[in-house]
Structure formats: C-alpha cells, structure tokens
Amino acid sequence: MFAQNGDNGERKLCIICSKGTLDMAYPGLILANAALMEGIDVTMFFTFWGLDIINKKKMKHLKCTPLGNPAMGMPNLLAVMPGATHLVTKMMEKEIEKLDFPPVDEFLQMIADAGGEMYGCKMSMDMMKLTQDDLFEGVAGVVGAMEFMEMSENAQVLFI
Amino acid sequence: MFAQNGDNGERKLCIICSKGTLDMAYPGLILANAALMEGIDVTMFFTFWGLDIINKKKMKHLKCTPLGNPAMGMPNLLAVMPGATHLVTKMMEKEIEKLDFPPVDEFLQMIADAGGEMYGCKMSMDMMKLTQDDLFEGVAGVVGAMEFMEMSENAQVLFI
C-alpha cells in the first residue's frame, strides 16, 4: 500500500496557506487546481495572513509589494513610496490575467466546484474576529490545528 | 503498511522553522503542539532566521513587522517608521495571549515536555557563531542537513 493515500486509496494533498499577498496566494491556488485535475484529493487550510485569501472583503484586493523582496528589482526607497504597492499589484494582476488564470474569488470557486475542500483556521479567525459568514461561501468549515492534523493523515502537506 | 510511519509505526511530522518573526514562529509551534496532542511523533529543526525561536537571548523578543506585508494593512511609509514594529509586535503578543497561547519560551517547554524533539541547524549556528549553550535547554542537539534528512525519513515534512 502506498503513502499519501486516503481511506479510498486516493492520493491526498493538503495545502496550508499562511500568506495574504497576491504573489503567495496564487502558488497555493495553482497547485490545488493542478492536483484536482490530476484526480488528487485536495484540502486547503487557510491560517494567519492566508485567511485574507478566503475573506470576502479582502480576497478581491490582495496586494503584492516589491518592498523587502529584492527579487522584484525595485529599490526599497522607491518601493516604500505611496502608490508603489498599488502599481506593482496592478501589474501582477494584468500578468496573471494574460496567462488566463482567474482572479482569486473565481479561482476559489473553480477549486470548490472541482471538489477541493477549504477550511479556515479557528485560532486565526478568533484573532482577527472573523466568523464563517466573513468567508467565501465555498469554505466547508472552520477547524482547529488538531482537526487539521487528523485531516492531513497520509497526505502530502505543503506550507505556503 | 502506511506512509509517514516511523520505525514503531507511528505517524511522524518534521517541521523546519526558517523564519524568526513572531507571526511565522507561532504556526510551527501550534502545529507541533497539535500533532503531539494527536499522538504524532514531532521533530522540529530550526534553521536560518528560525534559530531565533530557540535562541535564549532572542526567543522572548521575536518581532512582527507590517513592512512588506500588505496583508497587515499598514501603508509601508508608516510601517517603516521607528516604533511601528514595536507597536505591531505588542498588539500581536496581546492577541496571542488573549487566545491562551503561551509566550514562545513557555510554548517550547510545553512541546519539549510533550516529547517533541528540537534540533538546531549546525550550518546556521556556525554562521551566527552560536553554540548549544545559547539555545533553549530543551533542544536535544545540533545537527547538519544530512542528519536531518535521516531523521525525516517516512515523515511528513513542513518548511515554514
């Protein structure tokens, strides 16, 4: 019997999304979608800043900053100026659209429709004073870290 | 026979902690603690900036900055100002306390008491001129990357 198999023998992938920036939201969404298309069971767990990805008020407005990320090539003294985050966010949104990836809210819907299961982290939600009503409708529930450990048995687990 | 089982057939979780900020220290501690409460073998490996979490001089003073993290909602031009990191750190410490999570040093002790094994990364310690005397007493030892690879056989591995 192989590893990473669920009760039904299916390969399982659990993705913990802990970052709330546009550039770190997409890797989780893209990997979840790719796994589902390969017939892999997918569970996503949104925690800390990653909750923004499924927060109805924020998920359409995730930002990307060049500040503190020298890989983006903008000097920090420019990147700190008002407007820099907005400019870079708009540029990245356009690039993502050109590649035919949907915006975050539509991407979540695609993942939910394909059978991906999504959960908010209870502790992070308490910290941010959020309830399930604040979350994207496709979210299956709110779970604590112990429940997440149970869900991720025999899964490949990524922490993003 | 199932995956993620150690020699004794127990599920194993290895957590690599590479970040030294307050907001990225807690996810590792919380997951380690939850896994132990579920009866899962836990090994934590502290490397690069993550060494601060087990550094006796630093573990009580981990910081959290809104700079370069647009998910925190503070404009970068404010976030860069003296005092912003201190202010945000104090706010997060209070939120963590409200949720009944212990401060970092007590959390490490809880994890050690529950059987979690902790190791410092040799290469990072050499880079930062640290010896095991500089580390939290519950740390079991200092190991290199090859030893870590041996320890993590058949484990689920998270890189935080």
Add this chain to the structure above:
Amino acid sequence: MFAQNGDNGERKLCIICSKGTLDMAYPGLILANAALMEGIDVTMFFTFWGLDIINKKKMKHLKCTPLGNPAMGMPNLLAVMPGATHLVTKMMEKEIEKLDFPPVDEFLQMIADAGGEMYGCKMSMDMMKLTQDDLFEGVAGVVGAMEFMEMSENAQVLFI
C-alpha cells in the same frame, strides 16, 4: 512497502523554490545537496521569484535584504536606505563562503552532477517572458503544475 518511494523503491524529495532572495535560496540548495548525499532522489521545481535562482542573468546576484525581516536586527528606517541591501548581501555572501558553501551557480552544478533534477515552472516563465535559454544549463526542462504533480507522486514535498 513504504511511503516516499519512487518506482524503484527509492526515497524521493521534491523541493519547490518560490523565493528569489539569497537567504531563501540556500535552504533549498543545502537540503537538495544533503538529500542527494544520502542517496535520495531529488527534484527541484523553481517557480515565481524562485526562478531567479536558475536564471543565468540573476543567479550570481541574488540579494538579501534586512527590510521587513526584524530577525536581522537592522531598524527598517536604516534598512530602507540605498546600499543597505548591498551591504547585507555582501556580508551574507562572505559568511556562506566561510562555511565552505559554493556560490549559487556552482551549487546548482554540484546538484546537477549528483543527479538532482531541476525544472522551471512554465507559468512563471511565461509571466517573466523567459525561455529555457535563459536558464542554467543543468535545468532538465520546463513543466507545468500538473506535470509537477505527477513528478511528485510518492515524494516528500517542501515548499520554500
């Protein structure tokens, strides 16, 4: 039969490198190298900012910034100044050299020579208008997320 075994029964490790900074490039390179020395199959997948690690024009000039990383101990108002990133990068390069780790391009060659397989992420390359000619010669190819999911079956997977 155990988990994390490939078709030939070998343990497999897949490392997703998504960051393009010097301090987050080395953990992936060091773990890949350690795993190969332990006889583990290694596949590296470079995506988003991590593509810089295998970008011929950038791989020798990865940077490290203290900005937004309070673990580095430099006040943000200093860290944002011109020259701070350069200074900290040079300091880290020297520390890495003192520990006898090779620079990024030589490290990639070592990994390729030891049998590590490296792939660029198609979607990220399209976004950055890169072709395989722009990449380090040891890179085996360019693959999409679905192909990566196939390659990582039965592997331990790290997201850095």
